[in-house]
Amino acid sequence: MTETVLEIDRVSKSFGDNKANDAISMTLARGEIVALLGENGAGKTTLMSILFGHYVPDEGHIHVFGAELPPGRPRAAIHAGIGMVHQHFSLASNLTVLENVMTGTETLWSWRSETGRARAKLTSLAERFGLAVDPDARLGDLSVGEQQRVEILKALYNDARILILDEPTAVLTNLEAETLFVTLKEMARQGLSLIFISHKLDEVMAAADRVVVLRGGKVVAERRAADTSKAELAELMVGHRVARPVREAHERGASVLEAAAVSVRIDGVDRLKDVSFRLHAGEVLGIIGVSGNGQAALARMVSGTLARSSGDILLYGEAIGDLSVAGAIAAGIGRVPEDRTRDGAIGEMAVWENVVLERIDEPRFSRRGFVDRKASIAFTEAIISGFDVRGGGPLTRTRLLSGGNMQKLILGRNLADRPRILIAAQPARGLDEGAVAAVHARILDARKAGTAVLLISEDLDEVIGLADRIQAIVGGRLSAPVSTDEVDARALGLMMAGAWKKEAA
């Protein structure tokens, strides 16, 4: 029998009337990887925050290596050997890697930082677990994947033997995620115990030994990864069968947006090279590719925030110069940006303000230079109920919405007026299974109603599920389109790897 390192015993925590954790019990063994699976709001993060001492539980006990953990004290948790890797990194971008790792590890009143010893320890940890990183690099200069390595090293540096990772892949590219799971397995092999929080079934199946499923603040099931399936886990997580919506055959209309040999050059670097595509009304054109291959430039170019360097753009059959944002709005182009908190919504403003901001000069929302608050709020309420946005009303500050609900709001804002074109960049990234299905259904509804959708995504399943035609983006170039019904996942994988480029050359 392997040693139990962590035992959570009937832990409960309420926020007001909301019972976030309801008598949750679970265990973790030495060398084991447990996935904590659940939708957003299932109570995963609350449970881990209790474990790490950020919250004090209302009831229940936690034992770490046989000793009871005093509640509500992060220091005690660190001392007991628990390390936490947050989804939003707790790092300072202006400090070096070593400084980030060392903070708080020495007594504050010492006259000297033992940097030499710290550097040696950090380097040996990095080698032992394959987490290579330069100790003297400024953190802000590192990629997101490297920053996550620093977070993990920070926990290991504090002698963590139990590591908790909160949605560790949410910010990573697919390749970085694969590397991460190799590292996690190596850590488990060397005797560390890991809990990772996730709502992605693929990675849970790929990386975990055991899966604990949370729903509505309760443990609803526990399975060995070997004895379960994605379908079963999805059902357990959501509580009923979820099926992603199915794309039905549908006649496409005229070409509404066309790019002919468009290039975009920023600071002397070609972000897009001779990109051509033709987007038709009533179809979804999928742009698939590993992130960082020019998707951002493409999305910004067709949203009007990035000027092209050469080539032609045809909107509704007419050549236009560069699109402006105002021009894009006037032309009925809806935009769902990749980074919803940065580009999609203004967190500190109310939901209704975010909804009407780009339409504020329309007579239905302003009269004689004054905002028509009543009409704006009514319009927002219609979107909130029509798109099932939960967790707030029109007056809620937008940043208080969860990621999935914010995404539904942004989608609703763009689809409410039946746009002729919708640019959707990574629309389902970071959302849980239920929200993904909802977002996909909305996109397919829009397609049915005649909207032309440009879907930019790195999720193969998403693109296959939604798009009529697919083009791959590699190194700023677009492949020729293929019909989704005529390719399989393997062929698409080759497209994403750039196999077509050799033929073209």
Place this chain on the structure above:
Amino acid sequence: MSTVLDIVASAGLWAAVLRIATPLIFGTLGALLCERAGVLNLGIEGIMTFGAMIGWLAVYHGADLWTGLLVAALAGAVFGLLHAALTVTLGLSQHVSGLGVTLFASSLSYYLFRLIVPLAGSPPTIVPFQPIAIPGLTDLAFVGPALLTQTPPTYLALLLALVLGYVVFRTPLGLAIRMTGENPHAAEAQGVNPMAVRYGAVMVGSALMAVGGAFLTLSAFNSFFPTMVQGRGWISIALVVFASWRPGRALFGALLFAFFDAFQLRLQTAIDGVPYQVFLMTPYILSIVALCVMARRARVPQALMQPYRRGER
């Protein structure tokens, strides 16, 4: 041209540079410490004024000069406590709180001064710090009279810049302060209490500001008048940016500004036909130019002016 060279070559100029720089060094280091922990302290102008007043008052009532400095430091720390309570615990706007502290401290200085010292034709005086000679060194040609004829607080200021530089960059406490100014959530996750760090930094920083003010009444002059700080606090705030939040560069910046100031004073008397106001302006104009050149790529502490609330992102 030869006038300029004569001025630069005079030992008196360099002695004046150090003297003029002293309150700026204290002020800049104090503001820098606060900002490194993430708190902008615009109370500086008022805190310097209050330090000047209370330090002088203590000595006027019989305390010795060092006790006067200590009293000023304690008073500064109390105003720091006020600023910290408003901005750290209550999370109020640091601009508004800081300006409030400045208005409050300045008015209170004058009020207390008038309450205790009755209106007189000429303001009462004390015996200020005297220059001390360093045996063997002060007698050196040029360097001696230029740099080593200062009063003790000036030497203290120079030493302090080195000490603070060491503390900020070489000790665990300094790292905790910097982390709090960059990302208080990360500091907390590593077991550092960001609230405590901010309180400490703001109180110690404010104490340094007040000592800078007290230098004016206890060393540079020998009496107090309410307008004597004359924007030195605001200059210090700018110098922190100029210094990219580094104590060593803060020292350099304060000396540079003091050099411009000492230089223009001497140019005023050496050159005829130019209104003296033009010379008065020059240190400020040159400071703005220097700020433009030096501070454009400065790395601002990321959490500067952001209140920290536990459990909130």
